[in-house]
Amino acid sequence: MHTTGGRHFLQIPGPTNVPDRVLRAMAAPTIDHRGPEFAELTKAVLPALGPVFGTAGPVVIYPSSGTGAWEAALVNTLSPGDRVLMSETGHFSTLWSELAGRLGLQVEIIPGDWRHGADPTAIGERLAADTAREIKAVCVVHNETSTGVTSRVPDVRAAIDDAGHPALLLVDTISSLASIDYRHDEWRVDVTVAGSQKGLMLPPGLGFNAVSEKALAAAGSAGLPRSYWDWRPIIEANARGFFPSTPATNLLYGLREACTMLAEEGLEHVFARHQRHAAATRAAVRAWGLEVLCADEREHSGALTAVLVPEGLDADAVRRIILEKFDMSLGAGLGKLAGKIFRIGHLGHFNDLTLVGTLGGVQMGLQLAGVPIKPGGVEAALESLREAAA
Known part of the structure; x- marks a missing residue:
């Protein structure tokens, strides 16, 4: 060629594409991630992320791909053998369901033709039939990157509510966050999964979980093994402006600038x-x-x-x-x-x-x-x- x-x-x-402003922000010298300058960076980035996710709750940041954020959402809220309900909307919903199976979860899939989003009616009917409340979580890909189909998350939330079911709602927004209207708190999503390399206009390397109070409560009794992915030490360290392990410092510089650009445009x-x-x-x-x-x-x-x-x-x-x-x-x-x-x-x-x-x-x-x-x-x-x- x-x-x-x-x-x-x-x-x-x-x-x-990564904007020049973000590239320039990332070109800053790496700093001590245990020092006061880094704490100021963390305390600027985390509040700026809230409006992007549509949440006033915690947003956990990992040095990871979106796949890592998928795993984090599951291991923090579920226990071995728990049943999860997933909709087959494309390649990435399939990958997420396979990951859940490898973690020891029982995965029940609502089949799809890859031309439609998650079917709220089918989800509601399955939850209504689950009188024993064996289903612990409903997992939906908001925007299926492999198909160009966006699932109607508010309708899925309504279906869960109409069934009177206590299942958690976990939503993948990896290719929709900061591109397509999304409202973590308003739609009562329990865990929102995201990545840095799409609407946030950054290179790959950051994974995110926005977390509801209900999800935090579930994390207290969840039995799947977790260490690196554990929300609790990260949220505790974030309150002081730090992370329990080495963060992706320069990507966080870029994230701060990207959030500024999104706020400027509105x-x-x-x-x-x-x-x-x-x-x-x-x-x-x-x-x-x-x-x-x-x-x-x-x-x-x-x-x-x-x-x-x-x-x-x-x-x-x-x-x-x-x-x-x-x-x-x-x-x-x-x-x-x-x-x-x-x-x-x-x-x-x-x-x-x-x-x-x-x-x-x-x-x-x-x-x-x-x-x-x-x-x-x-x-x-x-x-x-x-x-x-x-």
Whole structure:
């Protein structure tokens, strides 16, 4: 592959582009993580995270991937043999359920077609049938990164309440936090799982758990082994501005700056921007004559759009041509969607003109790959953006 001028277009749905302001913040010298300057950093970062999660409660930060934050959510609240109810919404819900099984939990899965989000009705019916209250937690992926489908968490919460069930609600927001409207406290989520490398506009390396009072109470009797992932020593150390183990100091510098940027734009504007870009992208896909994977208009993701290629064509070949010709990375199809879709990420540090360039590269790549499309996709996106700006 030959080199080209200009910047690389990183349009996978995470890791996302890191803003220059965040990169510069991370370039600060590493400091003593037991000293007073670091305590000031911690005491600035933790309160700034609360509004991003929509919580007044504790947010636990780990030097980890989102997978680590998945594990932390489970081991702090559950005991060996506990039953958890999970919805099959895509590749990442499947991975989370497999992790839960390896921890010794009994995993019950509500099957799905990977084109819809978690089904609140099915969850409510299963909980209502659980008269022995064996199900201890309901786990939902808010925004399934592999499919571009957003589950309706408030409806899941309502289904749990209507069933009168005491199960905890655990929600993965790894690709939705700071991109799609989310309200930990208002929706009465017990544990919110997140990662640094998507809407928070950081490199990979930080995992998060936002924790309710009910989840903290469950942690007091949970029996799964935990040490590194244990919330209690972290929350206790955080009160003094520190962590019980070595933190990712420079990522925390970047996190402070990212939270500042989100506050400056305003979270409502951030969410609206993502929805605007998602709508313009869907307009382009439909104008090309292609199909968006998400099948429910209520569940379209603001963070990414998954595009089905026609039967008999290879989505990975399209991605390869776009990378080679236009220096742009798109997301691959994962699991049973491998080769069938490509994913356009439009989240994080992103604006209208970046979207137009992205869709221009996709349109040219589709044409070069021999995918039979109509040529008006970019113009349809432009019209959508013009209408939103009017």
